[in-house]
Amino acid sequence: MKTEDLVTVLSTRIEPVNHRMVGWTMGIALATSALVALGLMLVGLGIRADLTTGRALAFLLLKLAFTVGVVAISSIYLMRLARPGGERRTSSIRIMMPFAAIVLLAAISLGLAPSSHWDEMVLGDQWLECLLSIPIIAIVPFAIIVAAMRKAAPTNLERAGAFAGLIAGGVSAMAYALHCTDDSLPFIALWYGGTIAICTWVGARFGPQRLRW
Amino acid sequence: MKTTEAELRGLMLAALDGDAASHRTVLARLSSRLRAYYKGKLLRIGRSASEAEDLVQEAVLAIHLKRHTYNPDEPLTPWVHAIARYKLVDFVRRTRTSFADVPIDDADDVMAHDDHSDAESSYDIRRLMERLPKNMQCAIEAVKLDGLSTAEAARKCGLSESGVKVNVHRGLKTLAVLIAQETKS
Structure with missing residues (x-):
């Protein structure tokens, strides 16, 4: 076939397109994935019962600040990565900021506590539940975000996949925070930060295969 | 260089609004630039000119199908280059040429020459x-090859008007996949 003929075929009876569609699709996908994560947490785990105490509330807000921070920053980059060439304008430095902040806070809190408390602070009561719940809750949000990305045109599939995983892990951790009763900074840094990092890594592995177009 | 960018971007914006003549012009002008770009890349790694033409058409199809991802506030050249390079890397991967063979290039390379x-x-x-399902085949033939209106195509294919639009869009996407498979073998 001649390229000229292909151009003719493609230009016959074309429809106007809406360039805002990409933003809309991604935005709806993000909102849906957050709702799904919340729903899964409510059904499977339930909200923690002790939210009347000031300490529990403070830690809940801290966990939400961390996870919302991760999701907010990475959403900006995901929107860019959805379009061809968007990877030129993503820096991974800024996305490290919430992680750096929580690790720093964790280190300070460990430094201030006697070393006999360290085990308890790092492992909490439910580290295994956290380690399993966040990645499991993240599966459906990841699928939703990937489906939305496929309607766009990412050109760096590994990075796009990584950010999809990062956001899926972030919304999942956001939902899990409402259930989790382990209130220590090192716990949040290790088990929240760590599981979100795992989701990111898995996303990067799946990207090239799931996002190809 | 600057005038090319401004001119093509203007055409692209009109094309996004549904202007068929601009759409045709922008695709035609991009295809001659893509031809020069791909020939330059592929001949250097020992591939043929007809393979370069396969790639040109893959990229033209991609530009058409993904035109909604072009942000009108941004320059056009980097967007076209990202698609062109993505399709090049994808081609090289699937034809199992060593990946190290594709040299790094600059966004302007894609607009540098006409062929x-x-x-x-x-x-x-x-x-x-x-090889397409019947509805897609009929819709593309009616709208894209015979130039019928959506309403006429709907009557001819026994579909609703929105059904025709969906089938044209899905059909072109499926064709792009088939073309990619074809160039693999």
Whole structure:
């Protein structure tokens, strides 16, 4: 076939397109994935019962600040990565900021506590539940975000996949925070930060295969 | 260089609004630039000119199908380059040429030269279309090859008007996949 003929075929009876569609699709996908994560947490785990105490509330807000921070920053980059060439304008430095902040806070809190408390602070009561719940809750949000990305045109599939995983892990951790009763900074840094990092890594592995177009 | 960008971007914006003549012009002008770009890349790694033409058509199809991802506030050249390079890397991967062979390039490379040679790709669109589901085939034939309106095509294919639009869009996407498979072998 001649390229000229292909151009003719493609230009016959074309429809106007809406360039805002990409933003809309991604935005709806993000909102849906957050709702799904919340729903899964409510059904499977339930909200923690002790939210009347000031300490529990403070830690809940801290966990939400961390996870919302991760999701907010990475959403900006995901929107860019959805379009061809968007990877030129993503820096991974800024996305490290919430992680750096929580690790720093964790280190300070460990430094201030006697070393006999360290085990308890790092492992909490439910580290295994956290380690399993966040990645499991993240599966459906990841699928939703990937489906939305496929309607766009990412050109760096590994990075796009990584950010999809990062956001899926972030919304999942956001939902899990409402259930989790382990209130220590090192716990949040290790088990929240760590599981979100795992989701990111898995996303990067799946990207090239799931996002190809 | 600057004038090319401004001119093509203007055409692209009109094309996004549904202006068929601009759409045609922008695709035609991009295809001659893509031809020069791909020939330059592929001949250097020992591939043929007809393979370059396959890639030109893949990229033209991609530009058409993904035109909604172009942000009108941004320059056009980097967007076209990202698609062109993505399709090049994808081609090299699937034809198992060593990945290290594709040199790093600059966004402007994709607009640097024109090549108007009248080459043909190695596949035939009519033959590929036979492999599409009936509704997609009918919708594309009616709208894209015969130039019927959506309403006329709907009557001809026994579909609703929105059904025709969906089938044209899905059909072109499926064709792009078939073309990519075709150039692999």
